[in-house]
């Protein structure tokens with residue numbers, strides 16, 4: 419076999435199979451109780467609504483346009499719908515500020531490509547969304563720990579980046595019900611972050627993939643909305659908002675979007691022209707069809723189901739986990755983050771868990787840019803019913819207690 423490594427570009431050396439992708443295969447084994455995949459429950463998809471949407475498209479005058487190439491910016495009626503929708507949460511923008519991507523994952527890739535030269539520093543929370551690390555890794559950056567409510571000075575970030583041979587370029591975070599911890603950054607934390615970004619003169623990438631999924635507590639304005647209010651208009655902001663229809667409607671259509679100031683959007687459009695010309699025309703039309711006819715009802719439906727599962731998971735953790743473990747209490751999203759006793763390894767626990775208890779989760783280390791904090795786990799409650807959650811956590815609690823006693 420050819421030795422490809424010396425032919426591949428250096429950037430490919432950091433592209434590795436994600437632990438999560440491998441784990442998703444476990445979902446296919448029927449006897450495993452899986453809290454591993456952070457995916458929406460397919461039973462909650464608005465499939466009848468999508469069927470009507472595609473039927474309407476194929477039986478109406480739109481069919482030729484739907485099957486044709488289209489503009490790189492995205493389907494205008496969908497961008498108009500997004501403008502109206504985000505106005506409700508304080509994001510005042512025009513359709514020109516909205517750019518449609520093939521899922522918000524593509525936005526992360528493009529933003530990595532736009533901002534990161536090799537050796538530049540990306541600030542990410544510790545832990546952060548694994549898919550963001552995978553997207554940025556291709557651009558050969560360094561990572562530094564974005565401590566949202568901490569007291570690291572701008573100079574400290576700058577000095578670390580300079581030592582590593584580049585500049586700080588952006589701070590990336592999911593401020594609402596983050597993947598993996600389920601935690602939310604409060605208003606004061608968001609203000610601090612914007613002040614830090616102003617001081618450092620960097621971009622803020624706000625990943626809003628889970629923003630619609632709030633089950634209780636007060637909604638907090640998106641970072642972009644706060645930036646717009648403080649700077650007097652979107653063109654003066656440094657925040658780039660990445661939205662998605664994957665959690666609210668369905669991920670298989672691959673439709674997401676970016677909202678930001680025009681200089682950023684113009685560059686992203688050029689990237690899209692070079693990469694894939696535009697996102698699927700027909701899927702954008704179908705998303706607009708379904709969203710404009712029943713987005714709120716669909717979101718209400720999934721929130722009800724997921725909030726019951728969140729409650730079941732928190733109750734089961736309380737009931738079964740040993741005293742020396744702790745976990746987050748998310749107000750929304752799909753994840754609870756469990757911290758095991760010091761010295762315990764989530765990956766080792768998973769191997770045991772699969773073999774003896776048939777329960778799957780994601781070891782937390784994968785979500786740390788420096789591979790630290792092995793004693794953590796990401797547990798997703800989105801695809802399990804209350805009964806499975808109770809049984810799965812019961813088994814996990816037993817396993818952790820036994821492992822700790824060893």
Ligand code: PMP
Pocket residue numbers: 456520521522523524547549592596597625627661662663664669673674
């Ligand atoms: N951001 C976060 C935080 C996610 O959890 C995900 C999906 N798991 C994405 C982005 C990507 O979502 P999509 O490309 O389907 O919009």
